[in-house]
Amino acid sequence: MSAPAIRIEHATRSSRAGLVLFAVVFVVLVAAPWWGGRQHLRLLAEIYAFVALASLWNLLAGYAGLVSVGQQAYVGLGAYLLFALAMLVGVPALWTIPIIGIVAALVSIPVAALIFRLRGHYFAIGTWVVAEVFRLLASQVSVLGGGSGISLPVGIVLAIAQGRQMREFVIYWLALALLVAILALVVWLLRSRYGLALTAIRDNELAARSNGIDVGRVKLVVYVLTAAGTAMVGALIFLQKLRISPDTAFSVTDWTAIVIFITVIGGIGRLEGPIIGAIVFFVLRELLADYGTVYLLTLGVVAIAVMLKAPQGIWGLIAGRFGWQLFPLERRVVYLGGEQPAKCA
Amino acid sequence: MVPLMEWVNIILQGALLGGLYAMFAAGLSLIFGVMRLVNIAHGDLIVLAAYLSLLATDAFGLGPMTSLLVVVPLMAVIGYTLQRGILNQTLGPDLLPPLLVTFGLSIIIQNGLLELFTADSRRLQAGAVEVASLHVADGLSIGVLPLLQFVTAIAVIAVLQLVFYRTALGRAFRATSDDQDVAQLMGLDNRHVFGLAMALSLAVVAIAGIFLAVRTNFDPAIGPARLIFGFEAVIIGGLGSMWGTLAGGIILGVAQAIGAQLDPGWQLLAGHIAFLIILAIKPDGLFPKVQ
Numbered sequence: 001m002s003a004p005a006i007r008i009e010h011a012t013r014s015s016r017a018g019l020v021l022f023a024v025v026f027v028v029l030v031a032a033p034w035w036g037g038r039q040h041l042r043l044l045a046e047i048y049a050f051v052a053l054a055s056l057w058n059l060l061a062g063y064a065g066l067v068s069v070g071q072q073a074y075v076g077l078g079a080y081l082l083f084a085l086a087m088l089v090g091v092p093a094l095w096t097i098p099i100i101g102i103v104a105a106l107v108s109i110p111v112a113a114l115i116f117r118l119r120g121h122y123f124a125i126g127t128w129v130v131a132e133v134f135r136l137l138a139s140q141v142s143v144l145g146g147g148s149g150i151s152l153p154v155g156i157v158l159a160i161a162q163g164r165q166m167r168e169f170v171i172y173w174l175a176l177a178l179l180v181a182i183l184a185l186v187v188w189l190l191r192s193r194y195g196l197a198l199t200a201i202r203d204n205e206l207a208a209r210s211n212g213i214d215v216g217r218v219k220l221v222v223y224v225l226t227a228a229g230t231a232m233v234g235a236l237i238f239l240q241k242l243r244i245s246p247d248t249a250f251s252v253t254d255w256t257a258i259v260i261f262i263t264v265i266g267g268i269g270r271l272e273g274p275i276i277g278a279i280v281f282f283v284l285r286e287l288l289a290d291y292g293t294v295y296l297l298t299l300g301v302v303a304i305a306v307m308l309k310a311p312q313g314i315w316g317l318i319a320g321r322f323g324w325q326l327f328p329l330e331r332r333v334v335y336l337g338g339e340q341p342a343k344c345a
Numbered sequence: 346m347v348p349l350m351e352w353v354n355i356i357l358q359g360a361l362l363g364g365l366y367a368m369f370a371a372g373l374s375l376i377f378g379v380m381r382l383v384n385i386a387h388g389d390l391i392v393l394a395a396y397l398s399l400l401a402t403d404a405f406g407l408g409p410m411t412s413l414l415v416v417v418p419l420m421a422v423i424g425y426t427l428q429r430g431i432l433n434q435t436l437g438p439d440l441l442p443p444l445l446v447t448f449g450l451s452i453i454i455q456n457g458l459l460e461l462f463t464a465d466s467r468r469l470q471a472g473a474v475e476v477a478s479l480h481v482a483d484g485l486s487i488g489v490l491p492l493l494q495f496v497t498a499i500a501v502i503a504v505l506q507l508v509f510y511r512t513a514l515g516r517a518f519r520a521t522s523d524d525q526d527v528a529q530l531m532g533l534d535n536r537h538v539f540g541l542a543m544a545l546s547l548a549v550v551a552i553a554g555i556f557l558a559v560r561t562n563f564d565p566a567i568g569p570a571r572l573i574f575g576f577e578a579v580i581i582g583g584l585g586s587m588w589g590t591l592a593g594g595i596i597l598g599v600a601q602a603i604g605a606q607l608d609p610g611w612q613l614l615a616g617h618i619a620f621l622i623i624l625a626i627k628p629d630g631l632f633p634k635v636q
Binding site for chain 1: 377381382383385431434435440441442443444445446448449450451452453456457459460569570572573576577580610613614617618620621624625628
């Protein structure tokens with residue numbers, strides 16, 4: 001019996017609708033400089049950064065099972081590389097971004113070699129130690145302001161684009177482009193054989209291993225890609241802040257706690273989760289803006305409640321109920337010509 | 346050139362500081378051993394204990410050491426309640442729920458303390474004992490307080506060791522640690538056993554918190570760094586070994602003291618680097634428990 005001709009279908013009805021939805025939203029967001037004010041652009045760019053960070057963490061923890069609480073290491077690394085490359089080497093600010101992705105990937109390989117020795121929870125805290133080491137090293141670099149930090153010189157900022165307005169537009173579009181690129185990378189990765197391997201590892205690592213999946217390699221690939229993406233997002237965040245210090249660049253609250261809460265509230269292990277979670281986070285933050293750190297407290301409480309009562313998150317509840325999936329990530333076998341063979345048990 | 350005696354002094358002070366780190370680590374190690382839970386809020390609970398002791402000394406005029414009588418039981422009750430109320434629900438094969446929930450607690454405790462006590466640094470006044478010291482040799486003297494702290498650390502670990510291997514409670518801890526399902530079949534109530542383990546862990550946290558508060562300035566944000574020191578001591582010493590944890594704390598303390606001597610900015614870095622080197626060459630730690 002010859003193997004039947006088959007094709008793997010990734011799209012579903014809801015993911016086609018999702019694609020249309022994303023296309024419309026994308027066009028609206030690209031046009032934001034024409035309909036929104038400066039405040040809107042800044043807020044949107046910040047949302048993009050958090051969705052991007054949360055999507056990357058989601059890939060790392062939700063798909064590859066690498067629960068890191070030290071991704072601030074790469075946010076800070078990217079930020080410091082931006083300042084170092086722009087100020088000390090003279091690379092134009094925007095061109096530093098791809099270089100930062102490559103450097104962060106290279107840095108993450110030896111880091112992975114070290115912390116992959118730790119299992120589970122201890123891996124998590126090990127990633128945090130690495131972030132602390134990065135932070136302390138950064139505060140030793142006196143040309144970049146040491147422990148108290150430094151501002152990006154005006155000349156570098158002015159060279160980004162002509163005029164203040166255009167500069168804001170360019171950075172805004174860059175933030176959007178980076179988010180779209182990261183989402184596309186994650187979708188591509190999950191649809192590739194790595195995605196299949198990741199799903200297998202997530203479901204049962206031992207079974208995946210016995211089916212010939214090189215678990216260590218798959219995890220390493222995800223870790224390195226995530227590091228690169230996280231560092232590029234970090235660079236972009238601090239290109240907007242224009243000022244850096246070890247404590248802000250390597251902040252565990254900003255770049256890890258909030259990012260994890262966003263992912264969990266939205267739905268871990270689902271691409272839609274970080275988007276929903278980020279919306280919840282920003283609504284909370286804007287609503288409670290007058291009460292200091294109360295929004296953080298609230299976020300912590302909501303995240304704990306979600307983890308205990310609905311661990312699949314908001315999108316998990318929606319997807320479970322309606323079967324929606326906005327990204328074309330399903331794998332359905334379509335038989336081409338000829339009859340569908342009898343199902344195996 | 347630093348004279349030899351000064352180096353002896355530096356290493357000795359570092360080792361005594363290591364006692365404090367071993368106390369941070371002991372509570373962490375205990376609950377990981379019993380229920381495979383890594384409590385990310387551990388450091389923040391240490392800081393919470395420090396603030397509770399500050400309240401106790403302010404409100405009742407107690408000395409720091411007498412405030413232990415209030416704070417230790419209080420933290421134990423908090424531990425038991427926390428475990429029964431929230432953390433027991435997170436235990437299972439998936440490691441994300443306990444991690445996330447304790448991370449959430451960490452953020453809640455930090456920001457709660459920030460709202461209540463502001464970001465100002467505080468300190469617990471212990472009176473004359475703070476500056477008292479024992480003269481050992483020329484150019485070498487040991488502070489009474491660091492010594493007391495080190496002796497307490499040894500006592501805490503000895504007591505934990507005794508509880509673990511000589512009491513019915515310890516037998517229950519070891520049984521649930523080995524096999525939760527079988528332990529339950531033998532009539533143990535795991536939820537209660539875990540509650541007691543967390544109570545014991547936070548009792549140790551309370552002692553550590555008070556010593557921390559007497560020794561250094563503290564503010565609501567310093568918890569995570571204490572968690573990391575405790576964690577490093579556990580890994581350096583080897584998982585599951587209480588005395589190894591003490592050794593791990595001492596190594597960390599000495600590394601930090603030497604680092605600080607070389608350059609004040611290198612104190613913490615030297616500790617982390619010592620940890621990473623040991624992780625690279627002996628990933629099971631120096632004194633792993635024989636399985």
